[in-house]
Amino acid sequence: xxxxxxxxxxxxxxxxxxxxxxxxxxxxxxxxxxxxxxxxxxxxxxxxxxxxxxxxxxxxxxxxxxxxxxxxxxxxxxxxxxxxxxxxxxxxxxxxxxxxxxxxxxxxxxxxxxxxxxxxxxxxxxxxxxxxxxxxxxxxxxxxxxxxxxxxxxxxxxxxxxxxxxxxxxxxxxxxxxxxxxxxxxxxxxx
Numbered sequence: 001x002x003x004x005x006x007x008x009x010x011x012x013x014x015x016x017x018x019x020x021x022x023x024x025x026x027x028x029x030x031x032x033x034x035x036x037x038x039x040x041x042x043x044x045x046x047x048x049x050x051x052x053x054x055x056x057x058x059x060x061x062x063x064x065x066x067x068x069x070x071x072x073x074x075x076x077x078x079x080x081x082x083x084x085x086x087x088x089x090x091x092x093x094x095x096x097x098x099x100x101x102x103x104x105x106x107x108x109x110x111x112x113x114x115x116x117x118x119x120x121x122x123x124x125x126x127x128x129x130x131x132x133x134x135x136x137x138x139x140x141x142x143x144x145x146x147x148x149x150x151x152x153x154x155x156x157x158x159x160x161x162x163x164x165x166x167x168x169x170x171x172x173x174x175x176x177x178x179x180x181x182x183x184x185x186x187x188x189x190x191x
Contacts, residue, residue, distance in 0.1 A: 006161050009131055012067050021064075024160055025071035027173060032077065037177035041127045041156050042077035049082050049146065051130040051138055052112060054103075055090035064131040068160055078127065084115050084149070085128075085142060094134055102134075105182050108141025114149040126155045133159035135187045136180030162191075 007013070008020035015023075032038040050065035057063060069081045089111045091103040103111075128142055139157045146155050162176060181188045 006132060009068075009160055010064050012062055012064060021067050021160070022071045022074075025068065025075045025077070028072065028160075028175075029075040029077055031173075031175050035175055035177075038175060041158050042072065043125075044076075044079055045124045046078045047080055047082050047123050047126050048072055048078040049085060049126050049128050051128060051142060052085050052087040054087070054093040056087050065129050068131060069129050072129070082117065082120070082123075082126075084117065085145065086113050086115050087111055088113050094132075094138070103137060103141075104185065105137050105140035105187070108138050109144055110141075112142060112145050114145050116149055123150055123153045126150065126153050128155060128157045130157070130159045132161040132163060133157075133189070134163045136182075136189045137187055140180055140182045140187065 005015075005020060008015055009024065012019070012021055014020065028038065028042070032042055048069040050063065050069045052065075053061070053063055066081070066083065069078070072078055073081055091107055091111050092101060094102050126146060128139060128146065130138060133139065139159075143155055143157065146153075157180075162174075162178075176191055178189060178191050180190075
């Protein structure tokens with residue numbers, strides 16, 4: 001079931017008559033009241049920034065992180081959406097790359113630029129949004145890009161789905177706060 005839900009999120013699909021991303025955004029809004037880390041990630045002063053796809057955006061292609069931002073915004077979980085991160089050259093898609101062939105944080109950083117909008121209200125908080133977090137390499141490459149463009153702004157990361165490498169998924173809804181560290185070429189995500 002968890003694989004089906006993840007696939008439906010990546011394809012902006014439906015389960016029955018329910019659009020999975022919209023349903024998940026409603027659940028995030030419900031859980032926000034109870035979980036401090038979700039209250040920190042979302043609110044009326046937060047600008048949502050979707051993580052770019054693995055290749056430069058082309059017309060007609062689905063951008064799952066953007067769709068998640070649109071649904072989160074519809075639930076009142078942000079002030080606006082800034083599509084300011086732009087992929088300048090493709091990187092291997094994490095979901096199909098073999099172990100050891102996935103892009104590392106420097107590759108994500110080097111393949112992305114920030115396009116700062118001309119007229120925009122001052123930013124106070126940014127939540128960088130992605131569909132799925134595996135190791136955290138994308139976030140670790142994107143955050144420094146945003147920090148360079150917006151040095152005074154607090155940046156947090158949010159992924160709708162967290163992969164589990166070992167063991168079985170016990171529950172689909174399991175909001176979790178964690179950390180990602182990158183030292184000497186090694187990524188560690190907890191949990």
